[in-house]
Amino acid sequence: MNQKAGDKDISTEERIMEAARVVFTRKGFAATRTRDIAEEAGINLALLNYYFRSKEKLFAQIMQEKVQLMFGLVFPIVTDESLSIEQKIEKIANGYIDLLLQNPDLPIFVLSEVRNNPERFAQSLNIAEVMASSSLVKQLQERRPDIHPYQLMTSIMGMLVFPFVSKPILFPGNDEQTDVMFAMLMEERKKLIPQWIDAVLNC
Amino acid sequence: MNQKAGDKDISTEERIMEAARVVFTRKGFAATRTRDIAEEAGINLALLNYYFRSKEKLFAQIMQEKVQLMFGLVFPIVTDESLSIEQKIEKIANGYIDLLLQNPDLPIFVLSEVRNNPERFAQSLNIAEVMASSSLVKQLQERRPDIHPYQLMTSIMGMLVFPFVSKPILFPGNDEQTDVMFAMLMEERKKLIPQWIDAVLNC
DNA sequence: AATTATTTTAATCAATTGATTAAAAAACTT
DNA sequence: AAGTTTTTTAATCAATTGATTAAAATAATT
Incomplete structure (x- = not known):
């Protein structure tokens, strides 16, 4: 074992990561000072560089996690051929609202950081391609060829997402x-959104 | 007249404002350096402080403009008693999409800056109150009392907004x-959104 | 217990950044 | 044209910030 510092038995590295998650997501990359993270983690500033080399490197790890959290949910659902459109939408609504209730500033964080540094995520995230070949798009094409998948998905x-970014x-x-x-409103919304999308698909 | 510097006959003050609009909205407050603004405006850095005292004061002016731009459009429409729900929604969709096509990073800018400094805008923007007493809410209450106005508006x-923040x-x-x-997709969307909301209101 | 490796700290560096100052340049007034 | 005010510039300051270093403290190995 290698347990020297502080409370609990979580490693120093993980304490820094957790502090970085909190501070970065709340204030964004530019407004975050490495000293904020060190203070939040209750460690010496030099330790941050000892474990992660630089602010950028630490941020890159957190950002990767958050992007995965933000988009990891949709892909398995939209590509699942065993689910109907309605089932897919219900699963997405439920999963997303639960996720966002636990991570309210996830979307604003990811969206604004990507905007601030678009070239960085340009190739890593070609959601458009994955989407285009998804089961959901095929099903929509068959059921409502007049509706562009992009219009429905956005x-x-x-x-x-909007209730959380505008909160x-x-x-x-x-x-x-x-x-x-x-x-409570978000719980109601879990049912509402599938209902409303159904109305759209049948209009 | 008082025209010394540079191109055109726009005042130095306005050149700085315009540069500040561009840089602040693209990079956010924290990531913007006053030197970026000075360079964009083609002026000496000291001039920025000569005209605006500080980065914060300059930012406050730009932010006020942008908030006005973002929310100034909806209020007159939702409170206009002469318009039906459908007409209101059509006006909002048309107006907003045109606005956002011309100011694509307006929403991310406003939303992320408000999040980074919520207390600053807490009192100035109580949209909830204005909304609650609007004509739109009354009409909705009458037509579909089962739908919470917040659910429809968000x-x-x-x-x-989402197509622009996720662009x-x-x-x-x-x-x-x-x-x-x-x-082109946004032009199509001007018609689509009113249609889809109609479907929701009649389902 | 002695030695070695790892982790942590205090002090400090160098670069950046918002802001100021004193002087120069330009515009305006008389 | 001379004097006055306004605008602009170059130089600089002080504070902040990301990062490093050398030494100290702790843990692991022998």
Whole structure:
């Protein structure tokens, strides 16, 4: 064993990672100072560079995790040939809302960091291609050839993501009550979005 | 007259403002250096502080403009008692998509800056209140009392905004062709969103 | 217990960055 | 034209920030 410092038996490296997750996702890369992370982790600043070499390298790891978290959910669902369109949408809505309730500032973080550094993620994320050959697109093509898959997908994703990215504006409170109210609306939304997309697909 | 420097007859102050608009909206407050703005404006760095006192003060002006741009459009429409729900939604969709086509990174900018500094905009933007007493909410209450106004509004706004915030990911190209394709999809979307919301309201 | 390797710390560096200052340049007033 | 005010510039400051270093503390190995 190799347990010297601090509380618990989590490694120093993992404490830094966890602190970096918190600070980076809350403030973004540019506004985050390595000293913020060190303080949040309760470690000496030099340790951060000892374990991760640089702010950029540490950020790259966190970013990879977050991108995976953000997009890892949809791919298996849209490519699952055993599910109907309706089933896919229901699974995406449920999975995404649960995910976002636990990681409210995940979308704003990922979207704004990608915008700030588009070339960095240009090749790694060609979602468009994966999407184009997915089972969902084939099913939609058969059922509603007049609807462009992009229009449907961005509508579903927009309906899912927007309440979370706009929460600081539309739900400015930080108290317990505000969060409970918000969570209830999101639970209702799990059912609402599949219903509404059904209405769209049958109109 | 007072025209000394540079090209055209726009004032130095306005050149700095315009440069600040460009750089702040593209990179966000934290990642923007005052030297970036000075260079973009083609002026000496000291001039920025001469005219605007500080980076924060300059940013506050730009931010106010952008918030106004982002939300100024919806209020007159949702409170207009002479319009039906359908007409309101059509106006919002048309107006917003045109606005966002001309200001693609407006939403990510506003949303991420508000998140980075929520307390700053807490009181100035209580959209929830204005919304609650709007004509749109009354009409919805009458027509579909089972639909919570928040659910409908976030869905519409999400469908409008998401293509733009996700453009760096879903439309990674920066070439002319990519932008034309994107613009065409957005033009189609102007009609699509009202149709789809109609389907929802009648389901 | 002595030695070696690993982890942690305090101190510091060099570069960046927002801001200021004093002087020069330009515009305006008389 | 002379004097005054406004605008612009070059140089510089002080604080911040990412990163390094050398030494200390701890853990592992023999």
